[in-house]
Every structure is written in structure tokens, then in C-alpha cells.
Amino acid sequence: MYEGIVQDVIDALGRLPGIGPKGAQRIAFHLLKADPEEVTALAEALVALREQVRFCAICGNVAQEETCGICRDPRRDPAQLCVVEESKDVVAIERTREFRGRYHVLGGAISPMEGIGPDDLRIRELMARLADGVVQEVILATDPNLEGEATAAYLARMIAPLGLTVSRLASGLPVGGDLEFADEVTLGRAFEGRRRIGGQG
């Protein structure tokens, strides 16, 4: 245990995902030795993150305005909608340059054991978006793990009565992994080879 502020910083860092107690200690001492300007810039970026970044009113992606850049971009195809769990998955798919449609960010996957059900995700918003008839194909790009598969199965069943084409990213993605860990080539291929799981057309 360190005194006061040092321990406070270590504790705060240690609560972040992916950082253990040793890593938190290493980062805290790195910050103590670092250029004060760098540390101030980091602190300001963190404050701005919470104060200025919000979630797109249409798709749920992170945005700095009411809506995100992708939803505002008129060159994106409004007939194709790709459903992902998190904003980081949008970034991963954008990197592949395979997809020119728009996104819908659910905010997670259905996980009953964690107490997360359909009502805790942006599924109602998704169904509202699909109701106006503009979207023709829904691509379910939830993670290639069980919760992602179960969420995709739930959504496919919800969307089926609308008669839209529903597809799922092709296998070839590492089972049990997170979408963000898939490399661009694999993810791009999964997109190209997506398989239809519902609907006509």
C-alpha cells in the first residue's frame, strides 16, 4: 500500500478492464515520471471523453454530435444495416473497407447469467429503425461466441416477420473469440461470405 494519492491512482487504474494490480502500479509510476504536459493532456482527454462524447441518437455508436459521422454520411447505403455489439466492432469492420452500409450498436450481447436481457440492449431502437422499410438487408455481426450467437438467433427471430434479408457473418472467424481480435483479412472475408439465415430477396 502506498500513501494517499498514489494509492488512489493505482486503485482507480486497477478497476479498468485489462489492467491488473501490477499494471496499475507500473502505469501510476510511469505517470509520476512522465512529462507533466503529457499527463495533463491525458487528464484533459479523459474529462473531454465523458463531457463531450455521446452516443449517436440513431445507431448508438460513439459520436461527438447528436448523430455519428457514419449516420450523417450520404454516401453510406441506407439499405444495408450491420448490427454489432459495441462501438469497437464498428471500428474493426470499418478497417476492412468491405461494408458501405450503416450500423446499429446494441451495447452488448444478451447474457441471462449476467442479468442482461433483450430489454437492456438497443433492440427496441433497432426494430423501430427497421419499421420504415428503408433497410433491405440486416447483417448480424455480433461476436463469434455463444452470447453473440444467441443474440443473433434472438434478433433473426424478431426480424423474420418483417420479410427482410437477414445474414450472419461467415464462419472462419475464430470461435470463442471477440470480433475485435479478428484481423482485417479474416473479418473482411467473413463479411464477403456472409450467409443468409432469413428472409427473401
Next chain:
Amino acid sequence: MGCGEDPGAGCRPMRWPGAQNDGVPTYRDSAVVLRTHPLGEADRIITLLTREHGRVRAVARGVRRTGSKFGARLEPMGLVDVQLHTGRSLDSISQAESLFSFGADLAADYPRWTAAQAICETAERLTPEEREPAVQQFQLLVGGLRALAERGHAPGLVLDAYLVRSLAVAGWAASFAACARCGAPGPHRSFSLPGGGALCPACRLPGSATPRPGTLELLGALLAGDWALADASDDRVRREASGLVAAYLQWHLERQLKSLPLVERA
């Protein structure tokens, strides 16, 4: 469940020195993956219900990375053969072979998947002590997941059968026929959780429920494995039975199951 009640099933010493790991004790067991948590950048903590060693939490390194051999094998609801290294706080998984994977099949069927989640959460909650052998809970878990995957019975019935049996194995058996207090043969009209189940008119406690005549019969059939009777039950009886089972589970567990309210019942 202690070793004394079930000699031979959970007491076999399974630890032996690892040949390739310079004296770090290793052990091998069959297990069902109950849940996983991300740890650090690429690892996961895997909660297992093992056949011989009860519930064990162990680290699986590198499983979230692309191309990990373990990633798919250590998915929840998988039945695996694992080798573990004993660690100071957490054991670590050094090998895993898939024996059967229930998960992929169940994830494609939402009502069955939510029932399977409730089964896994119950198995975790009914084995509160890590490393305390719980071979009957292990067998019930595998049986419950298998029955869901085989699609022979409605998922809600499989779940309720699993719940009444696992509660009974945990030492909280309820009587669904004979009077829980005096043993007078049933069927009886009253049912009371504080009273231990069905109660005869003489033993009836204030606040006892009066379920439909078929409901206690269904619960008895689920406990005994009388599937012909259970499959023939009607929806109202099934709904009432599910409600009683949920209350029965709640009565014995301090915290409510997170997954139970999210189970999709037809």
C-alpha cells in the same frame, strides 16, 4: 454434499506431480464450463463444475486471441476433459479436450439457451464451496444440458426438472405428494415452502398455497423423471409449476438467480 455420503465418487485423490512441469501439482478431470470472464488482455477466468473436484475457478491463458486452441473448447456449456496446474490463488488450465459441446446448438434456440443459462447459474449457486466434490450436481448438470440439446421435451420442463432435482441433491428436497410433516400419503391440496412441501389438512400451515390439482403431480413427475406424465401436462399447470419452482429456489438461495426471470417460456 460431503464425501461420506457418496463414497468413491468424490474422494479419489486426483492430484499427482506433473511430469512436464517440474513438480507443479497437476490434476485432470471432466468438467462443464459454467461461465467465463475476461482477464487482462487475452486471458479468461473459467468457472468449471468438475466431476471429482467440485466447482473450480481457473485461468486459461491466451484464449481470447485469434487461433487459440482453447478458445472454442472452453466456451460455456462445453463438456471438457481438462488438465489443471494447481496455483496459489487460482489454478490454471494447461490442456483442454472437448468431449461434447452443448453450447453452439443451444445458442441457436433462444428458449433452450435461456433455460441452459439458468441451469448453469443454478449449478454454480448450489455448489457454494470451491473444490468441494459435488458429483451428483455434476451429473444433473450434464443431464440437464443434454436433455435440452436433445429437444425431446419442452425446455421449461427440462429446466424445472433440473431445478427440483438439484435442490433435492443440495439437501432441500420438497415433498410433492405425501404430507411433508406427518407423512400422510397424498395427493394433498396445500403446499407450503416453510412447511417443506405438500401438507395434509391436519398439518396445513397458514399462508399455504392451494395449487391446481395437476401442479403438484407435475412437480412430482419432474422430480421422479416421469416424462410421459410431464409431457402430457397442459400450459396452465406448467406455468403454475414453474412459479412454485421459482419460489422454492428463491426460498433457499439468498440472492435471486439473474437468469431465471430472463428464461423464455413458451
